[in-house]
Amino acid sequence: MDSALLHGKEININSEFIMHFRIGKNQSEIKEILENKYRDFAKKSAFRCICCGSIVNLIMPLQKKFHFRHKDNESCTYSDNYDKYTAQVKKYEQGKHDIGKTLIRTYLQGQLNPLHIPVIEGYRYRSKLSIVPDLIVEFPSGVKWALDFLTGLRNNKSYTEHISNRRMIYEEHGFKSYFFIDTSWLAINEITPYTTLIEAEEQLLMNSSTDKEWKLFLNKFQPEEKEYIQNQKLISNFNVRSIAYFDINNRECTILRLIKKKYSDSDYYIVHKPTIISMEEALSVNLKYEALSLLNLNEEIAMNDFKEIILEKYHLFLASEEETRRAVNRSREGNEKAVEMNSLSTFIPPSKGSPNEIAKAYMLHNMGIKVTPEYLNKKEKELKRKRELLLNKSVVYESYIQPISGWKEIVLDNFFSFHFEQIDFNELRDLVINSEVDLISEEPKKVEYAISMYIDVIKKEIKLQ
Ligand SMILES: [Zn+2]
Incomplete structure (x- = not known):
């Protein structure tokens, strides 16, 4: 001993x-x-x-x-416990164990000795223990702590069972247990918000009052915000538990508050981010609660940070969802319009364009090809030129109708309807006669003749014969 x-x-x-x-x-x-x-x-x-x-x-x-x-x-209880303890340390712990344990004891003694609360070696416990903790603290109120610094974790079944037994035995003896794991087992980095625990570490997860506060805090979000958080972090609940790692060389303690990741055996989401504090801070005793501060930090600032960050992300997410929804709607409306245009049973001739273009548009329409205004506008210049050309084509008897281009315009504009038999020749002729053109000749035949000649010119020009 x-x-x-x-x-x-x-x-x-x-x-x-x-x-x-x-x-x-x-x-x-x-x-x-x-x-x-x-x-x-x-x-x-x-x-x-x-x-x-x-x-x-x-x-x-x-x-x-x-x-x-x-x-x-x-032999006495002490030596029994001591033998067990030394065998246990030899079997399970590594080089840094002694130093770590000494540091923990020193920090605790500094605070508790003046209050006559002893920090004793675990093997000095008055009852026989089948697994002996590194250190034991007994408060006058009857609260008892078992503290362990674990250095030789193993990812195998027998070690996991050992840790599980350890917890059970401490519980049976009424100890509140604190486990500190050597930092060589800490698996975190900047690129992932998750850590991976071996089975033994899972056994060591603690449920502190701060963990409970985090759970309460997370549960206070609105239902749709909660759903967003869980989807984003790949978790299915807010059961926060914690684990603590000691870096003996730097005298630092890293606390991870964890929620098990969905669809994973060993991955855990690190709530907000790891908490790194000095060992001294981690081991300061909160006498009111007879608990270690490391598990009872005031994390209000961290919670507010988390809330601010997550809500900002959530609102960006909502905005992008809204934008996507709008884009989908726009495209749906666009498609509906296009479908509508293509599915019209009656073709509405575009207001612009030569009879040739209009005829082409009609054919494309019947073939189910969408005729866009752009299609016609693109050739506007060319169309204009063609129209001018057609209006200036001279036909026999045209001088009987004045002005020359006026009546031609009427024929040209209505050529399409005429060609596709929406109006007949007499109707087309009446449109010309009833317009503001002057008929020089009293002979309607000459007018009809001029119109018919002009129609032939148009047909020839747009190759509809
Ligand atoms: Zn003795």
Whole structure:
């Protein structure tokens, strides 16, 4: 065991060893320092077992861990727990474990010792434990914490079972458990809002009061906003839980608040973003709640940030949806118009264009090809020229009708209707006679003749014969 009592004060020989080791002393130098410090007391059997009060000896073998041992190899809960604990650490933990545990203890002791709340080694617990936590804190109210720094996680079934048992045993003994995982297991980067947990880590997810606050906060969004958040983040609920990683070298703690990703076994959405705080901050004790601050941070600012960002995105999303809807409608209306135009049973001749163009338009119409105004406008110049040409074509007897271009215009404009038998020749002739043209001759035959000649000219010009 690492600790023993000297005149009622706990001496942790391993912590002292680490303290000297970290400032560069080697094992024999440390042994000499500690012998000078404790030899005289050890000689007089002044060290007592923390648990049962029997005499313990200080053992400082080179190449092995310094420790206290019951005289005559007696056994007590302490030594049972201690043996179990050392075997457990050997099996499951790695190099940084000791330093991490010492740091955690130091931060906690700084706050709790003045209040006479002891931070003890887990193996010093008065009852036998089948799995022993690194550290235990017992508050006068009866609240008990079990704290662990986990360094040797494994992605296999037996380790997952070990962690699951650990949680169960702590719960049975009434401990509130805090797990800190070595930062080498932290999987985050800037390009993804997700992390991946191994099964053992999933067992270690905690449900803190801040997690509950996040859950409440997320549930306060409007139903359609909630749906948007869940769709965007690929989650199906707002069950927020957290996990904490310690970076011993930088004395930093990264807290991830997580919601399980949809359709995934091991991926989790990181709510808002990782929280990175100093270890000191993470390990500050909230005495009112007898809980660690790391899980009870005031995250109001983070929540407001999240809300602002998500609502901005949501409104952009709504705007783009609206734009898409409008575009679809526009295109649908456009299609309906085009269909309408193409499906007209009666062809409406375009107001502009030569009879030739109009005839072409009619044929295209019958073939189901859309005749757009652009189609005709494109050739406007050419059409105008052709129309001029037709109006200036001279025919026999034209001088009997005045002005010459006036009556031709009427024939030209109505040629199409005439050609497709919407009006007959007599009607066309009457249109000319009843217009403001002058008939020089009293002989209608001459007028009819002129019109008929002119129709032939048009037909020839637009190749309708
Ligand atoms: Zn003992």
